[in-house]
Amino acid sequence: MKLVATALVSACVLGGAVAFAPSAHAHASYDIAGYGPGVDGSTNGADGLPATPGGTWTNGDAIAGEYAGSLPVNWYAGMHTPTATRTITTGTGATPAANSLLAQVLEYNAGSDPDLPTDRVLAVGGRSWSDPANDGQGWGHGLDYGLIHYSPVETILAEGPLNFTITLADDGSDPASVQLAFAIYAGWDSGSASVRHQPFITSPSPVDNPLGSTGLTLIDYAFAAAPGQAVARTYQLDDTHDGKYTVFVAALGGVKGQYTLTVSTAPPPVGETDLAQCLADLETMAVELDAATADADGDGHSDQSDACAATPAGEAVDQAGCSQAEFCASMDATTKAGAKACKKADWKNDEPLLKKKDANCTVEKGAKGSADDRCVPAS
Helix, strand or coil: CCCCCCCCCCCCCCCCCCCCCCCCCCCEEEECCCCCCHHHHHCCCCCCCCCCCCCCECCCCCCCCCCCCCCCCCEEEEECCCCCEEEECCCCCCCCCCCCHHHHHHHHHHHCCCCCCCCCCCEECCCCCEEHHHCCEEEHHHCEEEEEEECCHHHHCCCCCCEEEEEEEECCCCCCCCEEEEEEEECCCCCCCCCCCCEECCCCCCCCCHHHCCCCEEEEEEECCCCCCCEEEEEECCCCCCCEEEEEEEEECCCCEEEEEEEEEECCCHHHHHHHHHHHHHHHHHHHHHHHHCCCCCCCCCCCCCCCCCCCCCCCCCCCCCCHHHHHHHCCCCCHHHHHHHHCCCCCCCCCCCCHHHCCEEECCCCCCCCCCCEEECC
16 A cells, blocks of 8 residues: 655744735724724714715724624724734723724814714623623624634735634723723625624524524634623634624623723744644544555455455455456456456466467476466466
C-alpha cells in the first residue's frame, strides 16, 4: 500500500501586506433616530427605527443600499483590514472619547440637526434577555441591534485565516451595574416582517431568524456571569455571508443601562493554528489508512490491491486476491480447451502448471505438472 505523506505541523506565518483600496463605507456609524434622550429614551420606543433613507446616521448612512431588513439598527461597525478594531461606546467624562457615540452625536447635531437629543446613548433594557414574567424570555424592544461588516471579506482573508473577538462590557458612563448578554448571527435581516415589539426567545437558547427576521443564522450567544462583568467570545471569520454579522445586545436581571462593545480582528495564534492543522492532518491520515486497509470481502487483501474485491467468503485466493473460479472467469471451462487453459492457469503459483518440455523453466523434483507442483523459471 502507499500512503500519502502528511505533515503534522504547519508553520502559519502571515507575511506581506494586502493592498486595500479606499473604502466608501464608514468605519463606525450610529443611528440616533429615536424618541428620547438618555438611558430611558434609548431603551424604549422607536430608537433606531429605520426610515428613509435608513435612519439618522452620525457618520453617514452606513447601510444604504445594503440593508433591506426591518429590525431597527442602532450601530454599524465597518471592518476593512485584517487588524481592524472598532469600539462601539457612549463615551465617558465631560468630554466624550473621540469617535464615541456621544462625540459623534455632538458633532452631527452641531452641523446637521441641533433638535436631536445631544445625550443619545447606547443602552439596553434590563429584561431584554430574560424576564420571569415572560416565561424566562426576553423582550425585543429592549435590545440594541448592531451590524458588523467585513468588507471586502475576500481581500481581508487573502493572506490567511482570521479570528474576530466580540467583547461586551458595562459602560461606566452611568451608575448602573448591568449584567449584559449578546447573541451573534451570520447575515443581516433581509425581510420586511421583523418586529421588535414581541418576545425575544432566549430560553433554552436564541433561535435562527428571531423576531420574524429573515436570513439570520445563530452562531453563538453569551452572557456575563454577574452584573458589571465583561464577556468576550472569539470566532473564525469566513466569507459565507459576505462578511456580514448581526449582534443583539441585551441585559438581564431587571437592570437597564449602558454598554460598550468592541470588535477586534487578528490572525489565530500560531499554536492554535498548528493544533487545528495537526488535527486536520491526523483526520486525513485516518481516512487514508482506512482506505488502505479496507478489505470488503475479508480475504486478507486490501481493497486497494485486490483484483477481485467481491470473493465469496471462505474461498482460497491467490496473491492478487482472486479465487480460482474468479481467476478463470474469463475462460470457458465448459469446453475442453477452456478447461485445459483453466487448469494450466497461473492461479496461486505465479507460474503456469506446465511440464518441463512445455515451458522454459525447471520443474521441481518429482513434478509432473500436477496442481500441487509449480514451475520455477530456469536461472
